[in-house]
Amino acid sequence: MKSGRGSLLFSLLLTAIFCVLPLIFTSNLIQHLLVIIGITVILVLSLDMILGHAGLISLGHAGFMGLGAYTCVLLVMKYKMPFLVSLLSGAGFAGLLGGLIGYPSLRLRGHYFVIVTFICGIIFTLFFTNLVSITKGPMGIPGIPSPQITIVPGWSISFKSKAAYYYLVLAFIFLTIYVKHQLYHSRMGKALLAIREDEDLGRSLGINTHAYKVGIFMISTAFAGLAGGLYAHYIRFIGPDSFTMLHSFYFFVMNLIGGSGTIAGPVIGALLLTVIDELSQLLQPALARILFGVFLILVILYMPKGIMGLKTLWVSQMKGE
Amino acid sequence: MVDFLVVENLSKNFGGFAALSAVSFKLERGEILGLVGPNGAGKTTLFNIITGFLRPSGGSIHFQGRDITHLSPHEIARMGIVRTFQLNKIFLHLTVEENIRIGCYLHEKGGPRRFFFGAPSEEKEYLDEKVRKIIHLIGFEGFKKKMAEDLPYGDQKLLSIGISLGAEPTLLLLDEPFAGMNPVETGRCVSLLRRIMEQGTTLFLVDHNMRAVMGFCDRIMVLNFGKKIAEGKPAEIRENPEVITSYLGSIKVA
Amino acid sequence: MFPQILLNGLFSSSIYCQVALGLTLILGVMDIADFAQGGLYMLGAFVAFLIAKSWGSSFLFAICVAILAASAVGIINNIIVYQPALKRGANSLIAALGILLVIQNLALLVFGPDYQTFQLRFGQAKIEIFGGTITLYKSIIVLESCLLVLGVWLFLQRTKIGKAIRAVSQNKEGAAIVGIGSRKVSVFTFGVGSALVGLTGALVSPIYAFDVHFGTDVIVKAFTISIFGGLGSTLGTIVGALVIGIGENIIAGYISTEYSNLMTFVLLILILFVRPQGIFGRRPI
Numbered sequence: 001m002k003s004g005r006g007s008l009l010f011s012l013l014l015t016a017i018f019c020v021l022p023l024i025f026t027s028n029l030i031q032h033l034l035v036i037i038g039i040t041v042i043l044v045l046s047l048d049m050i051l052g053h054a055g056l057i058s059l060g061h062a063g064f065m066g067l068g069a070y071t072c073v074l075l076v077m078k079y080k081m082p083f084l085v086s087l088l089s090g091a092g093f094a095g096l097l098g099g100l101i102g103y104p105s106l107r108l109r110g111h112y113f114v115i116v117t118f119i120c121g122i123i124f125t126l127f128f129t130n131l132v133s134i135t136k137g138p139m140g141i142p143g144i145p146s147p148q149i150t151i152v153p154g155w156s157i158s159f160k161s162k163a164a165y166y167y168l169v170l171a172f173i174f175l176t177i178y179v180k181h182q183l184y185h186s187r188m189g190k191a192l193l194a195i196r197e198d199e200d201l202g203r204s205l206g207i208n209t210h211a212y213k214v215g216i217f218m219i220s221t222a223f224a225g226l227a228g229g230l231y232a233h234y235i236r237f238i239g240p241d242s243f244t245m246l247h248s249f250y251f252f253v254m255n256l257i258g259g260s261g262t263i264a265g266p267v268i269g270a271l272l273l274t275v276i277d278e279l280s281q282l283l284q285p286a287l288a289r290i291l292f293g294v295f296l297i298l299v300i301l302y303m304p305k306g307i308m309g310l311k312t313l314w315v316s317q318m319k320g321e
Numbered sequence: 322m323v324d325f326l327v328v329e330n331l332s333k334n335f336g337g338f339a340a341l342s343a344v345s346f347k348l349e350r351g352e353i354l355g356l357v358g359p360n361g362a363g364k365t366t367l368f369n370i371i372t373g374f375l376r377p378s379g380g381s382i383h384f385q386g387r388d389i390t391h392l393s394p395h396e397i398a399r400m401g402i403v404r405t406f407q408l409n410k411i412f413l414h415l416t417v418e419e420n421i422r423i424g425c426y427l428h429e430k431g432g433p434r435r436f437f438f439g440a441p442s443e444e445k446e447y448l449d450e451k452v453r454k455i456i457h458l459i460g461f462e463g464f465k466k467k468m469a470e471d472l473p474y475g476d477q478k479l480l481s482i483g484i485s486l487g488a489e490p491t492l493l494l495l496d497e498p499f500a501g502m503n504p505v506e507t508g509r510c511v512s513l514l515r516r517i518m519e520q521g522t523t524l525f526l527v528d529h530n531m532r533a534v535m536g537f538c539d540r541i542m543v544l545n546f547g548k549k550i551a552e553g554k555p556a557e558i559r560e561n562p563e564v565i566t567s568y569l570g571s572i573k574v575a
Numbered sequence: 576m577f578p579q580i581l582l583n584g585l586f587s588s589s590i591y592c593q594v595a596l597g598l599t600l601i602l603g604v605m606d607i608a609d610f611a612q613g614g615l616y617m618l619g620a621f622v623a624f625l626i627a628k629s630w631g632s633s634f635l636f637a638i639c640v641a642i643l644a645a646s647a648v649g650i651i652n653n654i655i656v657y658q659p660a661l662k663r664g665a666n667s668l669i670a671a672l673g674i675l676l677v678i679q680n681l682a683l684l685v686f687g688p689d690y691q692t693f694q695l696r697f698g699q700a701k702i703e704i705f706g707g708t709i710t711l712y713k714s715i716i717v718l719e720s721c722l723l724v725l726g727v728w729l730f731l732q733r734t735k736i737g738k739a740i741r742a743v744s745q746n747k748e749g750a751a752i753v754g755i756g757s758r759k760v761s762v763f764t765f766g767v768g769s770a771l772v773g774l775t776g777a778l779v780s781p782i783y784a785f786d787v788h789f790g791t792d793v794i795v796k797a798f799t800i801s802i803f804g805g806l807g808s809t810l811g812t813i814v815g816a817l818v819i820g821i822g823e824n825i826i827a828g829y830i831s832t833e834y835s836n837l838m839t840f841v842l843l844i845l846i847l848f849v850r851p852q853g854i855f856g857r858r859p860i
Contacts, residue, residue: 059668104847114668115798119843122795126836131832185439187431190423194412201410204372205488206427208400247790249672256669277588286683293676297656300669 038169044224044266052261055196060121066243068225094225128240140239333381357537401491475506496507579707588820589720602743608776614678616790645773684827695781803852
């Protein structure tokens with residue numbers, strides 16, 4: 001991440017553009033897409049916190065998204081708690097479970113951790129399906145209310161329209177980006193960098209690599225849970241099929257394609273693949289998924305660094321290296 | 322006066338194989354101790370155990386009066402013991418500056434306030450200055466922005482020493498610092514180590530380059546088959562019949 | 576009630592054990608968590624079903640065809656995806672998931688989204704053991720799995736190829752130095768592992784209704800068992816399968832079926848906390 005005035009100006013410009021998007025595009029479909037892409041961006045950014053910074057892969061993040069979603073919805077609908085409190089509680093619960101799972105499994109060699117996240121993702125889906133007394137099972141939870149945030153007693157904002165929801169999501173995207181940005185510039189960021197590049201070297205320099213891995217995983221799952229809560233109150237229906245391993249793969253591919261280790265990468269990946277997914281609705285769903293599977297294999301074999309990786313390649317070629 | 326480093330009866334068994342048997346020795350503050358022995362003698366195993374990367378099967382290690390036998394690597398680094406690795410470890414995909422900056426981890430402050438709002442500029446300057454000093458010490462001013470993977474091998478080894486300096490070690494363990502270096506590079510490395518020693522760091526090193534080790538170390542310890550077979554000044558070691566026998570055919574003599 | 580739960584548990588354990596064995600072989604030798612095996616499990620069921628129903632041939636023949644089909648697909652996956660992935664240092668897990676998607680959705684296109692059921696006339700007689708009942712067919716499966724596990728163990732211990740597999744799984748470079756061609760070993764291992772998984776899918780096709788997503792939860796349990804039992808340990812796989820198979824039936828019987836998946840989750844977390852290399856695992860993970 002470059003710092004400096006040029007880059008700051010560019011970021012401000014982008015921010016301004018993102019803020020006025022729903023005012024420019026007033027079509028229902030585009031505004032809907034904007035919200036969905038926005039929520040997806042939060043999720044892919046959370047995934048990149050562990051991939052880009054610590055070199056860890058999670059194939060179960062949709063499960064954590066679901067945890068956050070169900071927790072938030074249950075707190076709002078069953079216990080009548082305020083939206084923001086429930087949303088953050090959902091995120092907190094997802095983070096906590098991330099800690100529970102991460103603490104023992106991050107001691108293992110790299111790809112055993114991935115297996116564990118994959119298994120957990122599926123187990124969470126099984127929980128959503130089978131713990132009928134809590135989650136209403138396969139039928140899911142319909143009729144989730146739009147969020148209402150009370151600023152001061154007597155004055156609350158309702159987020160019923162798509163445009164309004166977009167701004168809600170945008171606010172949280174800025175939060176996520178801020179946290180991710182700070183990951184580059186903080187001491188934690190240096191520790192994660194060491195973990196990603198050479199863990200034993202990091203340990204020899206005093207870095208408690210295990211603690212940092214668990215920590216970043218918890219932060220990552222918390223943001224996934226946050227995205228889940230936002231998703232639930234937008235679509236206003238959730239069920240076990242909303243958070244499957246297929247979703248987890250999708251998010252991972254978005255991260256991979258966009259390029260990991262940057263802020264732009266996840267955004268690009270989320271944008272690109274959501275659009276492709278919308279287009280592929282025109283196809284037979286089974287055919288679309290076959291193509292996705294083949295695409296996955298080709299990407300992993302031939303384009304391991306994603307789009308941002310191609311940009312780096314292009315830049316270094318321009319420099320004449 | 323508390324002993325600096327005391328290793329008592331250290332053993333390590335792998336399955337039926339005794340990599341180390343009852344190794345005991347003391348290291349004085351400020352001295353340079355060399356560890357030599359044929360391949361497979363247990364030298365790296367000893368280093369790994371002292372620095373927490375391996376658990377001992379028996380014995381104890383005390384550093385400045387504290388029992389460090391079962392501490393993990395990062396805890397041991399925090400106590401002031403840092404090591405380099407036999408298969409040279411540096412952060413290949415980062416620049417020289419970034420490498421050393423990560424080395425300074427222990428002297429950077431963290432915490433939620435600094436995470437969200439950044440560190441005060443005095444702290445940033447302090448760290449920048451630290452990095453500058455180390456780069457100057459290892460003589461890398463000319464290429465501080467170069468990618469570590471683009472450095473020649475000898476420089477990469479010097480870089481790994483530079484990185485460990487960021488942690489401000491009281492005791493620095495060097496695992497084959499001269500391996501793969503030509504005489505010129507070896508000379509540079511020896512000068513660097515001397516400068517480090519003059520700044521107050523105690524050195525404990527392993528290497529096969531007998532000439533460098535004999536010329537540089539105050540005392541030498543010899544391991545063979547996991548046992549300590551000799552300990553003393555370089556001159557004594559050179560005359561020791563057991564050492565000569567164990568090394569027959571495998572020393573790189575002057 | 577307990578004897579019935581025990582019998583149900585034994586049956587579940589047999590199924591999980593066979594699948595876990597196949598997965599462990601592949602995981603041990605190639606260090607690949609082949610999630611695509613979920614698709615092979617489903618394939619085994621569908622192929623057996625088709626051959627027996629459409630061709631009207633004997634079920635035994637159908638099972639053999641299913642084994643061959645699963646094995647063939649497994650070997651193809653190995654050759655065109657996994658070996659290139661390993662050579663480039665690419666992430667084989669993602670590749671596995673890609674393959675799984677392709678297999679499941681090709682099946683969707685060919686077989687359709689409906690659940691299939693398949694009645695087997697043979698073996699429906701009920702046997703009474705210690706107060707619980709189990710069908711003849713299921714008890715044959717339990718016996719068959721015991722023999723199969725024994726057979727695989729003997730194969731790994733006594734035959735030349737079996738020893739080669741164990742060698743590669745413990746030390747790839749060492750095995751290469753000694754001259755054991757790890758490409759051949761990996762193709763062979765994939766063939767055997769996939770065959771085991773396909774066989775199990777075929778065997779359970781008359782028992783459960785299945786659709787194209789059949790096998791996902793079995794694979795999850797099988798991986799948990801592999802981790803729990805410890806890689807490279809046949810005994811560990813057996814113990815793990817028994818714990819999960821019987822454990823989840825106990826929970827389903829005495830508490831409720833809602834929570835039986837909890838068993839798998841708790842077991843996974845527990846073993847990772849307490850002994851990450853698995854109960855009988857020798858390799859440090």
